[in-house]
Structures are given as C-alpha cells and as structure tokens.
Amino acid sequence: TGNDDFKVSVQFAHGGVTAFEVTPPLVDNINRVPIERSQLTGVGDLVSGFVLKGEALDPALCDRHLRVFTGVERFDLAMSYLRDDKATSLRTGYQGPLVQCHLKYVPISGHFTTSATTNYLAKSDQLFVWYAPLAQSGYFIPYRVLIATSMGDLSMVLTGLKQ
Numbered sequence: 001t002g003n004d005d006f007k008v009s010v011q012f013a014h015g016g017v018t019a020f021e022v023t024p025p026l027v028d029n030i031n032r033v034p035i036e037r038s039q040l041t042g043v044g045d046l047v048s049g050f051v052l053k054g055e056a057l058d059p060a061l062c063d064r065h066l067r068v069f070t071g072v073e074r075f076d077l078a079m080s081y082l083r084d085d086k087a088t089s090l091r092t093g094y095q096g097p098l099v100q101c102h103l104k105y106v107p108i109s110g111h112f113t114t115s116a117t118t119n120y121l122a123k124s125d126q127l128f129v130w131y132a133p134l135a136q137s138g139y140f141i142p143y144r145v146l147i148a149t150s151m152g153d154l155s156m157v158l159t160g161l162k163q
Contacts, residue, residue, distance in 0.1 A: 008071035016041040020071045035074055035109040043069040049077070050129065052140045057133050061140055062101035073110035077103050085130060087143055093161040094132045098143055103127035120150060132158070 010020040017040035026032070049066040059081035066077040085098040105121040112118065121127070126148030131140040147154040 010045065010069065010071040012044060015043070017043060017069055020069075022071060026072065029112065031112045031114045033107070033109045033111055033113060039074045039109055040069055043067040043074065046070060050142050052131065053138055054140055055138075057097055057099050057131065057140065059099065061099050061131055070110075074108040075111070076106040076108060078106060079103055079129075082128065087130075087132065091159070092143070093158040094143055096132065098130045098132055099140075100128060100130045103129060116150075121147075124148060 006026075007023045008020070009023075011018045044067065046068050049068055052061060052064065054061045062079045062081035064079040066079065068075055068077060079101045082100040082102045085100050087095050087098055089095070102125070105124065105127060107118050107122055124147075126146075128144075128146045129142050130144040132143040133139075134141050141158070142156075143158045145156045
C-alpha cells in the first residue's frame, strides 16, 4: 500500500461484484492496470475462495481456478494437485490426511506493473496450500499455506478448530 491507509468495501452476489468502494479513492497511476467491469463476474473474495466443496480429499480437489477480487486487485489462482500428505504435529488443530495443491498467481488488473511483489508472485512456483477435511461436511479448508518470498518463507498453519 505504500504506507497509505485506506478502506475497501466489496459486495458480492450471484458470483460477481455488485459494488465496491475504496476510501480514499485510489489515484490513477500510469503503472496501474485498470480494472474492467467485465473482469468482475464469476469472482469471489480471497477467504471464501479457499473453502472448497468436494467429493473427497483427493487430487480432484486441487483441480480449480480461483477468480479473486479484493476491491483493489483482480487476480486468478490456478490450482493443481501436487501430492498427498499427512498432518502429524500435535501442536496444530488437525492431525490426519492432507492434499497439497500448487498455486499459480496470475495478476489480471488493479496491480501496478512496477510492483516487485506482484512480479515476484507471478513468476513464483513456490505457492502451496494443504487441505484438510472439515469433519464429514464435504468441505475442505486450508490446513497450511506456504508462500516463498524474497525475504524468506511465509507460512500459516491451522492451530485450532472448534466444531
């Protein structure tokens, strides 16, 4: 954000954006890729995009293409199966089978062409998410997310789960 404070409000309905507002409004910049209205259909927010409905904890769970709009940026996350895994640490909120997916970040609009972070993520092949079942609900949630950055790995792990 360049140390700027701003508020973002986004409304979604029927698989698309119905309204969004950034306060204060973002200043037009020649290096910022404009957001087109046509890019705001068939999208969701970043958090709900990672809660998956599926038949089983298997490779098909990773066969997805997430279309995300944050209110500032529109990007895709192409997911693909990497491997089966198992959570064994007693310090986390889950122990059991996992599926590891590879993510490919594809910037669409709203980003700056000169952004080192955007360009790094777009070139990276080190974006991963491990999925665990949410009991017997048919939903699967991230157990772990790993993003390799130029300053080191960013890792988030599920530490608790109340049902």
